[in-house]
Amino acid sequence: MGHLGKQTIAYKTPPVITCAYSSVGPKEGQGPMGKYFDHICKDELLGEDSWEKAEARLIQTTIQGLLDRASKTPHDIQYIFAGDLENQVIASTFGVKDFNIPFFGLYGACSTMGESMCLASMAIAGGMADLVIAGTSSHNAAAEKQFRFPLEYAGQRTETQTWTTTASGFVTISRCGDGPKITAITPGKIVDLGVKDSFNMGAAMAPAAVDSILIHLEDTHQKPSDFDAIITGDLGNCGVDIAIDVAKRLGTDLSGVLMDCGKMMYDDEIQGTNSGGSGCGCIASIFTGYFYKQLMARKLKKILLVPTGALMSPGSTQQGNTIPGIAHAVCIEMK
Amino acid sequence: MANINQIKKDYQQIVDKHSPKNKVVTNSIKAFFVGGLICTLGQLLINLYMYFGLSFYESTTLATDSLIFISFVVTAFNVYDNIGKVGGAGALVPITGFANSMVSAAMEYKKEGYIYGMGAKLFTIAGPVIVFGTIASVVIGIIYYFV
Numbered sequence: 277m278g279h280l281g282k283q284t285i286a287y288k289t290p291p292v293i294t295c296a297y298s299s300v301g302p303k304e305g306q307g308p309m310g311k312y313f314d315h316i317c318k319d320e321l322l323g324e325d326s327w328e329k330a331e332a333r334l335i336q337t338t339i340q341g342l343l344d345r346a347s348k349t350p351h352d353i354q355y356i357f358a359g360d361l362e363n364q365v366i367a368s369t370f371g372v373k374d375f376n377i378p379f380f381g382l383y384g385a386c387s388t389m390g391e392s393m394c395l396a397s398m399a400i401a402g403g404m405a406d407l408v409i410a411g412t413s414s415h416n417a418a419a420e421k422q423f424r425f426p427l428e429y430a431g432q433r434t435e436t437q438t439w440t441t442t443a444s445g446f447v448t449i450s451r452c453g454d455g456p457k458i459t460a461i462t463p464g465k466i467v468d469l470g471v472k473d474s475f476n477m478g479a480a481m482a483p484a485a486v487d488s489i490l491i492h493l494e495d496t497h498q499k500p501s502d503f504d505a506i507i508t509g510d511l512g513n514c515g516v517d518i519a520i521d522v523a524k525r526l527g528t529d530l531s532g533v534l535m536d537c538g539k540m541m542y543d544d545e546i547q548g549t550n551s552g553g554s555g556c557g558c559i560a561s562i563f564t565g566y567f568y569k570q571l572m573a574r575k576l577k578k579i580l581l582v583p584t585g586a587l588m589s590p591g592s593t594q595q596g597n598t599i600p601g602i603a604h605a606v607c608i609e610m611k
Numbered sequence: 612m613a614n615i616n617q618i619k620k621d622y623q624q625i626v627d628k629h630s631p632k633n634k635v636v637t638n639s640i641k642a643f644f645v646g647g648l649i650c651t652l653g654q655l656l657i658n659l660y661m662y663f664g665l666s667f668y669e670s671t672t673l674a675t676d677s678l679i680f681i682s683f684v685v686t687a688f689n690v691y692d693n694i695g696k697v698g699g700a701g702a703l704v705p706i707t708g709f710a711n712s713m714v715s716a717a718m719e720y721k722k723e724g725y726i727y728g729m730g731a732k733l734f735t736i737a738g739p740v741i742v743f744g745t746i747a748s749v750v751i752g753i754i755y756y757f758v
Contacts, residue, residue: 326722328722425715425736426716426719426736427692428686428689428692428711428714428715428718428719429695429712429715429716429736430686430691430694430696430698430703430708430711430712431692431703432638432699433696435630435631435632435634436630436631467615469615469616469619469622470619470623471622471623471626476630479626479630483615487615490613490615518625518629521625521629522618522622522625525625526613526615526617
């Protein structure tokens, strides 16, 4: 393991993503990515009586699905790195509780998949553990309730607004085994270009995504074409255009290689999601449901996963603060 | 090396260039018709109640109550938010929008209990309307008194 350049870690013995599992809500299941997800919930409540409990159930379902698929029991797992969008990461707490696995609760807004995979891979590569779980979730109604308005409130959505996904994705990361490897990570720094519009999260996060991508490329002496895909979390339709424009102004052409999970998640015209999907679960479910399988089938050999987060609270934006962004880049290779 | 902060001064311009604009004209037309439909329903109710022999004053009060009740029911059956998506301000401005803002909050916060949940948060959205509506009425009342 070695530190590389400004803020990158390149693993000498890369940790392996041995298994992945995704669960999504009904709306995500009806979208264009629906056929790739491992589990599609019948309704948004998952048999619970509140959105918060439903998200905890979603996490529990996903982790159980992951353990079953990997033929592991909770005893085999040394740590779990997870987080979500709810206050005090309470969905993860209740989702993870009954597994009795040592737990690191994380908050990186929608970049949490990147944060959890970075920390999990560091724990493995540093020799602190042999097998850990990393992942995250988001729930549309729980997020709407916390960050915006009650669900049945008749507000109109703006064109730049994204739809928080009800989705979860978890992976097992191991010291050895078969599967795609995490060869390098670039933990992101907080980037703030002064965006204040909480209905345009793509604009708030795009600079952070570009920053982490460009620093990763520079630190590892690579160019965009060295990757089969560079995948951002939830910039959404206009966020992707902004990111490509910003990268171009800084001398790097990302068009053609940059994909965005927010853009992939829904059929915006039919599903009325406006600028695409967002939320921690967006990239978590699309990575575990789609990209992981593409890597396993060797249809993709090398990707840069860049989950993006908008670091804000309802209070911070009401007080007139800007919305800083963050993005963690995780390089995943299949030999 | 490339520094992201060097584009800071141009950034808002980049954002504006790529962000789709809200469809103000179509939204306004939709709001006009949705709001108009709700008001027409109110007028129909007034006429109906007057037909049954109530006075104009009684009919308008009852029509307002009826619209609030209809909004309660329609919100509870998860429909009013869809009317709002299309109608925008046309669905929010009439009394039905006010009722929706309270019922939706009640539905959402009931899980946290009837006192600290529903009771405390019932006016999350409607609260400012009441506060500033009351202030405005006092101010206008004072002006009216002196003019």
